[in-house]
Amino acid sequence: MADLPKVKVSFNNDYSKAKLLVQNINIKKDIGEVNISFALGDFVVDRAYLSNDENYHVFEVYDSKTVQQYEFKDFNDLRVQTSQLDDYTLQIDKSIAIPLHGTLLVGQTGSGKTYALYSLILQMIxxxxxxxxxxxxxxxxxxxxxxxxISEENTATDIDEIIKLLQSFVEKMESRKFEVKEMLNTKLEADYTDFQYEPHIFIFDEFASFQSIIQTMEKKKRDELTKLLSQVILQGRQLGFFLWIVMQKSDASLLPTNLRENLPVKFVLGNAEKQTYVTAFGAGVDIPEKDFVLGQGVLTCPVIADTARICHFSYLDFDILEAVTHLRS
Ligand SMILES: Nc1ncnc2c1ncn2[C@@H]1O[C@H](COP(=O)(O)OP(=O)(O)OP(=O)(O)O)[C@@H](O)[C@H]1O
Ligand SMILES: [Mg+2]
Structure with missing residues (x-):
């Protein structure tokens, strides 16, 4: 006689998402590894994990017909959405919001990396x-x-300026370290958010073109720079200092592996080659097969997306520069 597992489904209010629980009947095959999306009609699996009591395989599924992308008609629209979240969390799409972390953003030219930054920067400001x-x-x-x-004094385009900007960023981080040391001692496991410290974010677009110039420099200079970058990546989290690296491919020759591995959030936008996924997420990564549209891709993020999860950056249907100019004045 066949032993069939119990199956439970609970939908959200508008039936766009559901939690599917399949009883863990200890069959030889790990059902969590099985692709069940094909059996779910328009629904696809977003996350799969074992329930705490290990009695059920849990599949978080969503209707692939409902668009996860936000479309903001004007800046105010975006502000209203932003105000729903706490000060240290950023909205990515309708189902994903992530806390501030060091971030790697990868994707071939035209995949929407810089544009994705805009929607995040607008939230921040x-x-x-x-x-x-x-x-x-x-x-x-x-x-x-x-x-x-936004901040003319903290915007750099030539190599020497960028190095100087990075140095001053690290100096500020060092002085905060000094400042918060006492505070941190008052609370275990605390970080900058517990004391309402302001976040500092160093956004580095076209990182590969920077690195290719750096690589022609003397070794001492190169080592100095790698040290600055790794200082931020390794010590910045608790202090509220984050590095965001944007590049087309994160090859080890352009982004040292230890730096890449310590950036907790990683995005790969657009349709990328297998090798791009491997260099961003590491070997053995399983990418949902999909024809990604503009602004869409996959991310990994501690807690929120342990395995690569589909995401879709916002469409901004207004003049971004004008919105910022208006806000600043
Ligand atoms: N989420 C999105 N929604 C709608 N349109 C988008 C989105 N992302 C990008 N685009 C459009 O695609 C174009 C290319 O995007 P973008 O310049 O961000 O690519 P990129 O990845 O930074 O490329 P490069 O590596 O060449 O700098 C943009 O001009 C923008 O109009
Ligand atoms: Mg760009």
């Missing part, structure tokens, strides 16, 4: 807590234009 943003744009493209509007 409307938060109640002041965000201190630093912009490095070695190709002097559109991010530098936005950076000049």
């Amino acid at each position: 409307t938060k109640k807590v002041q965000y201190n943003l630093y912009f490095a744009d070695p190709k002097n493209s559109s991010l530098a234009v936005l950076g000049d509007k």
Whole structure:
């Protein structure tokens, strides 16, 4: 006689999402590894895990017909959405919001990396807590234009300026370390958010083009830079200092493996080659097969997405530069 597992389904209010529980009847095959999306009609699996009591395989599924992307008609629309979250969390799409972390954003040209930054930067500058943003744009493209509007003194495009900006970022981090040391001693496991410290984020677009210039420099200089970057990546989390690296491919030759591995959040936007996924997420990564549209891709993030999860950055149906100019004046 066949032993059939119990199956339970609970939907959300508008039936766009559901939690599917399949009883763990200890069959030889691990059902959590089985692709069940094909059996769910328009629904696809977003996350799969074993319930705490290990009695059920849990599949969080969503209707692939419902668009996860936000479309903001104007800046105010985005602000209203942003105000739903706490000061240290950013909205990615309708089902994903992530806490601030060091971040790697990868994708081939035109996949929407810089544009994704815009939707995140706009959220940051409307938060109640002041965000201190630093912009490095070695190709002097559109991010530098936005950076000049938001924080001209912290926007750099040529290599020497970028190095200086990074040094001053690390100096500020060092002085905060000193400042919070006493505070942190008053509370175990505390971090900067517990004391309402302002986050500092160093946004580094076109990182590969920076690295290719750095690699022509003397070894001493190169080592010095790698040290600065790893200082931020390793010590910044608790202090509220984050590095965001944006590049087309995260090959070890352009982004040292130990730096990459210590960036907790990783995005790969657009349709990328297998090798791009492997260098971003590590070997053995399982990417949902899908034809990604503009602004769509996958992410991993502690707690929120332990395995690669589909995400879709917002569409901003307004003049971004004008919105920022207006806000600043
Ligand atoms: N989420 C999105 N929704 C709608 N349109 C988008 C989205 N993301 C990007 N685009 C459009 O695609 C174009 C290319 O995006 P973007 O410049 O961000 O690519 P990129 O990954 O930074 O490329 P590069 O590596 O060449 O700098 C943008 O001009 C924008 O109009
Ligand atoms: Mg770009």
